[in-house]
Amino acid sequence: MKPLSGFRDLLPGDYARRRYLTEGWRDVARRYGFVEFDGPTLESLELYQKKNSGGEILTQLYQFTDRGDRTVALRPEMTPTLARIVAAHDREFSKPLRWFNVGSCFRYERQQRGRLREFLQLNCDLLGERSVTADAEVIALLIDLLRHFGFGPNDVTIRLSDRLAWHDFLEQFGIKKENTADFLNVVDKMEREPQEKTEEKISLLQHSGLTVDKLRDFMASPRIPVLEPLLEELEARGLRDFIKPDLSIVRGLAYYTGVVFEAFALKGNLRAVAGGGRYDRLIHDLSNGAVTLPAVGFGMGDAVMLEFLKEVPRATDREASFHQATAACQVYLVIADEAQRAHAIRLAQQLRDAGVRVAFSLAPERVGKQFSAAENVGATFAVMIGAEWPQLKVKRLSSREEVSIPVESLSTWLSSEIS
């Protein structure tokens, strides 16, 4: 019996990796004053259809009709849920809101490395603030998340763009607002398509004098005026190294209105590890105009991150030390003399009361086996309880150093050794 395609069983080792990731996410998000919230995994299909998410994501929905004849969908992303919740509780919170969430999302896609049908996503959103500082704050949080896991500017780049730059550009050529979305779609694809195809697409849109060359010139322009204030803020934070302005980033979701960005892994042939942007109209539209809240945020997926962590040695080392520090057990009691078992069990209990992670052999076993078991559960120390009770031998398994100490000083000894 295997799980469904694109879904995962998490064995303890896998789950430890997930914990490393999610604990890091929460730790860094809280450093920025973000608070955690959650919402339902299943939503009304309508939430995603209403001009909101738009585009590709609608074709990837896990949707069905429930027993009450409601058309529902597993959430493919968190933002519509967040927007719905915030619109409903607008008056209960002072602004701005700094909210984050860690939860499962679902997309019916063909799976490959770093892409699954159920994945965990970190979502961080700053709501109720229109200023560029809010954009900077959110992008700084994204960068700090990456730095926290050991990634530097040589490992990952934030490609940064702004849809406003495109709106201004299109206005010069008299391209109508209703054609903007189609046009951004052309930009989104032009990196990957032959020039003739791009030309053909452009000619289909009503315009005056726009050519592919002009488009390329614009995209190659060294300065993007609308981005300057944001870049200055990031410079002031010392995070400019991570940023690469890139007008080809427009993103597929329909609701973005301003700055958009994607964090790209430069190693391991991976894909975007995170993406987001400003969506100042989503909450307004979702609430039919009842609530207007500007917002900016991003999502980061676990599937790509878990692969990415394996690609960068510095990140891998950092993760390894986490796993060592959180191993199943710190102390393994080796019962060398069965006559002392009662003492050993009492000792185990005392240590556990003191917060130490302790295990021991549940049945009589050869000392050699017990040492193997100590190794296998990742214990730092083996404490041997034998005929010389109440004297104990304490062995550090990594170095094989052994000291002999009386049982009453074990607790003190351990607390000074376990850092």
Added chain:
RNA sequence: GUGGCCGUAGCUCAAUGGUAGAGCUCCAGGUUGUGGUCCUGGCUGUUGCGGGUUCGAGUCCCGUCGGUCACCCCA
């Protein structure tokens, strides 16, 4: 959704169309107090599944399911 490659023991893999194997893991031993590298023994397979060709199919053909890579797109 489109295309390429691959499905053999828990894992990694082998087997010119002719009796399904190895290494690792796991389990039990190496008699009575010391583990990562020793020795011995043991367990596990409807060769992904279903058809077909053949005296005979893990091997060839078709379908199907699963994995993987690329496209697509994105976390």
